Amino acid sequence: MAHVSPSSGSIIVADWHRCKDSKEYFSKILHKKRRKNFGLLESPVMPPHVAVDTVHYKIFLSGKSGVGKTALAARLAGLNIPNMHYETTGIETTVVYWPVKLRENGRVLFFRLQLWDCGENALRRFDHLLPACKEQVDAVLFLFSFTDRTSFDDLSNQIAKWTGAPVVKLVVGTKFDLFMHCDVAERDVRNFQETWSVPVLRVGGEVSDGLGDVASLLNCLAEHLWASGLCISQTPFTAGDRDCTLILT
């Protein structure tokens, strides 16, 4: 790992969305009690006296066909989760805005997480897609499905491909709610976590208020990204990316 994993809640305030003082920030990503869908020309707007910086990250979703990459992106963004599985036949990116409060100094930041999702078959058929996904990527979420053992067994292969790359790596197990069809034992997950020292997160089940069910995953991701020290602070759409300010924490 390129960095020391932070323990959960050590850098950012966990469950901040439940606190009263977070309300004015979270209200900017909600619309009529649902998550707001932002076009590329939009972003959460705070009143002028509350200056909030936005930090931009690119996150690649990796995993076998059918594990639920597209569904995870939709869930994290609060979009409608497709009720049927269709292959993603190219790259689709989804933008998630997430307010975060730093424990150290109480500073609030908007994380702009752009999730890059590409169907496995498309990656295989078209050579240019994987390099496009890897270009300037900050984190990789390795997905496996609790209902598909092979997707779990394949994780080591997938992670090995990224050895040495300075990116944040997290593992996400999907369809955790379908315990009747569970194919991956809790013990295996623990062993895996120890061997690779990569955090494993779990998602699945009903979508509730649009915040609670994604907060832990987004906070964990934000925490790792922030701890990795490499943070690109950029205003949207300035030309050239990596020549923007680098903030090292």
Next chain:
Amino acid sequence: MMMLQHGSTQLLCLTASSGVPLFTRGASKQLPFSVIGSLNGVHMFGGGHGVVLSSCETEGGGKVVWRVFQDSMMLIVVSGGGQDGAGDSKEDEVRLQRLLENVWSCMVLVLGQDELTNVRNVERLKRDLRSCFSLIDQLLEDRQEGILGNLTHCADSLLPPNPTLLQEAVDGFAQASDSEFGCLIVHGRIAAATEKWWRLAPPEVVLLSALIRSLSASGSASCDYPVFLPQGSPTVAHRLLRFQLLPGADVCVLCGPTPSLHSAESGMVGRFWTPLVETLRDCLAVGEHSLPRSVSLRPDVLALLLINRETRRSVSCVRTSTNRPLGDPPLPSKARCWEILKLFYIFSTTRYFNQEETLCVSPEERAQRANTDDFVLGFSHQPLQCYLVTEECKSYGLQTPQHQLFLLAPLSVPTFALRTVATQTLSDIVGATGF
């Protein structure tokens, strides 16, 4: 024989030479394998006797249409028929023929022609074909109100209040993306496009619009999709880049290896489009009406479809019921109006008007598949107007060298006034927008 439930449509795809089933879509209850085998068998039997079996009807009002594409793939569509008042079998057949063409085009769009015509490994092809299911299901469901392009093969368009600004932005954005093909889609309809985009074959424009609509509906922010153009480039993939500017407004370009999605998004989207946010919002406000407020339609127009025959573009709208005088018969619902509009389009174009054929078929095949009734061919002249009065509403069709207009009016409008309503509506729209 009643093969399917009423109103449901099932699509079968088999290899043409060996009859290996590749996939089936639609209808919750699949046809049994023996029926699929028989459907393929009877077509093959005809082929062996020099007969092309193209369609048949069942006693229960069902319909089967066969079609072989590029000598390599057979598509069969089975319709349960009897959709509530969905017109007679002629209308059904036109709809199903179109469906098969569209399905084939979208298979080429996603996989390319080579993969479909040079089948080396059937199992692999089956797996790859799954990539097309999203679009195919969308075609089968055909649920999106107000989108008629799949039927007319004319691009569903929206006439923005500020066309010049948007046109300049689309042109500039495409140029900056090293592309000559760019378009802006608002509410699933083309609001502006580069000149080259309009020079793509009309069915391709419609197909790309359908793809963009489905990508846009997912709410994702941007896409980089490899696409083959069924007529323009069936064997070499291009990249379709799509950016969601605002929810409901997407800009797209067709390009080669550069620019990367990341660089186009961070370097160009904001530069070209941030100054136009308000213009885009105005455009979104036009909504499903497709027509800017500057066009004032007569109150007795219930719904309309206007086609520009030269540019192969169309605008359409259904107006939500205005206050109806007491005692008048109830007006058909919005959804029903869209349905009637489609049926009346098929009715007029098969019986009276020319349907501009834009299909990718040889002239012989075209003659064979001509949807035009014999008695029309017997006319010594080309009908210019037609009307139809049903229990639900009155419909009027009108064609000029430049346009075709299909219009629905409430029953309360006297039949003799329909012509005036139609001609005036045509000149109102064309006068105000230059469409």
